[in-house]
Amino acid sequence: MFEVTTNHYLVVSxxxxxxxxxxxxxxxxxxxVLMSIELVxxxxxxxxxxxxxxxxxxxxxxxxxxxxTVAAGEAAVGLGILIALFRLRETTTLSEVADLKx
Amino acid sequence: MEFLTSHGSDLLFYLFSAFAIAGAxxxxxxxxxxxxxxxxxxxFLAVAVLFLLRHAEFVGIVQIFVYGGGIxxxxxxxxxxxxxxxxxxxxxxxxxxxxxxxxxxxLALFFGYFLLQARFLGPAFSAPESFVSVNGQVLGNSQAVSxxxxxxxxxxxxxxxxxxxxxxxxAVVLGRRQ
Numbered sequence: 001m002f003e004v005t006t007n008h009y010l011v012v013s014x015x016x017x018x019x020x021x022x023x024x025x026x027x028x029x030x031x032x033v034l035m036s037i038e039l040v041x042x043x044x045x046x047x048x049x050x051x052x053x054x055x056x057x058x059x060x061x062x063x064x065x066x067x068x069t070v071a072a073g074e075a076a077v078g079l080g081i082l083i084a085l086f087r088l089r090e091t092t093t094l095s096e097v098a099d100l101k102x
Numbered sequence: 103m104e105f106l107t108s109h110g111s112d113l114l115f116y117l118f119s120a121f122a123i124a125g126a127x128x129x130x131x132x133x134x135x136x137x138x139x140x141x142x143x144x145x146f147l148a149v150a151v152l153f154l155l156r157h158a159e160f161v162g163i164v165q166i167f168v169y170g171g172g173i174x175x176x177x178x179x180x181x182x183x184x185x186x187x188x189x190x191x192x193x194x195x196x197x198x199x200x201x202x203x204x205x206x207x208x209l210a211l212f213f214g215y216f217l218l219q220a221r222f223l224g225p226a227f228s229a230p231e232s233f234v235s236v237n238g239q240v241l242g243n244s245q246a247v248s249x250x251x252x253x254x255x256x257x258x259x260x261x262x263x264x265x266x267x268x269x270x271x272x273a274v275v276l277g278r279r280q
Contacts, residue, residue, distance in 0.1 A: 004115045004155075007217065012119040012152070014213045016126050016145070018206045023130035025202030026195045031135040031181060035142050038173065039126050042149050045165075053156040056230030058250045061158050065251070068161075068168050069262045073269030075173045079180045080276030086184045087279075095196055 009050035017043035030085070030092045034078045041071045111155055118155075122148035133194055139177045146170050157233050159243040 016039055023036030045064045052060025086092055106113070121144055128141030146169040153162035195202075234240055236249045251259055 002109065002112060004112045007220070008115065008119075009152070009156070010213075010217055010220075012122060014209075014217070015123050016149075018209045018213075019123070019126040019130055021209060022202050022206040025205055026199040027130060028193060028196045029135060031177070031184070032129065032138055035129050035135075035138055035177065038142065038169070039129060039145065042145065042169075045161075046149060046152060049153050049156045049158045049161060052158065053230065056232055058232055058246060061161050061233075061247055062251055062255050064158070064161050065164060065247070066258060066262055068164060069266060072168055072173060073266055075176055076269050076273040077276065079176055080273040082180060083183065083277045092184055 006050045006054045009046055013043045013046035013050070016040075016046065028093050028095055030082055030094050033094065034075065034082070037078070038071060038075065041067060041074075115152065115155055118148040118151040121145075122152065131194075135181050136178070139174065139181060142177070143170060143174050146174065157230065157243065160247045 020036045020039030020043060023039065024033055027033055027036065045067050048060040048064040048067065052058065052064075082092060085097060089097060091097065125141045125143075125145030125148060129138045129145070132138045132141060146165065150162045150165040150170070153159075153165055231240075232246070233243055234246055236245050
């Protein structure tokens with residue numbers, strides 16, 4: 001019971017994922033929402049690494065490198081959008097830019 | 103002492119997974135994004151240790167470099183650039199926070215159901231052979247990962263480089279003064 005198995009990693013990954021999803025849905029500040037997306041991607045990476053070890057297959061590690069690449073690109077573009085938004089509206093609060101809500 | 107030496111990696115796992123979850127909770131609950139970013143850094147470093155404990159040495163170090171270095175500097179730079187002067191009177195959570203809580207709870211039930219059904223075995227070996235060997239020759243994790251990456255996953259690797267170029271151009275165009 002005390003010995004760490006893949007299940008333990010899945011529990012940690014799931015908790016990070018759930019906290020990240022909650023942050024994406026609940027917070028008003030766009031910077032915090034972007035950070036929550038990073039949390040979710042990290043949770044996915046933990047799963048990849050845990051199953052890579054479980055199956056002793058290197059492909060999980062390769063895939064997590066690609067996930068890190070995509071996360072870096074996503075952070076750069078998301079923060080670029082944030083800067084453009086702040087220049088336009090002087091705010092980073094998401095509820096103040098709900099123009100597409102109709 | 104014998105307990106520590108025989109269960110050291112397990113204890114490290116529990117310690118650093120606690121750090122990771124505490125950091126994640128800090129990200130979603132702290133009001134100031136600057137504190138949230140430092141909290142996120144805690145999570146990144148703790149997750150890197152979790153990778154190292156699963157013998158993913160190369161990915162663990164890449165995690166520290168890319169997340170702890172690159173992405174974290176990007177976030178801190180933007181937080182300092184965006185002057186959040188009306189932070190104290192802003193409400194922390196939006197009106198859909200209860201709905202988000204329900205969503206998180208549903209996710210908990212969903213994943214918990216599958217986790218209770220799945221039974222994965224513990225580690226049968228300390229370091230898998232395929233993690234460190236190249237063509238049957240034991241070299242190291244970085245060599246094994248790069249061999250795998252450049253022989254079997256070369257096209258995705260090139261696509262990733264094009265993706266990074268597109269993301270870079272996109273970020274420059276978006277951040278440019280009109």
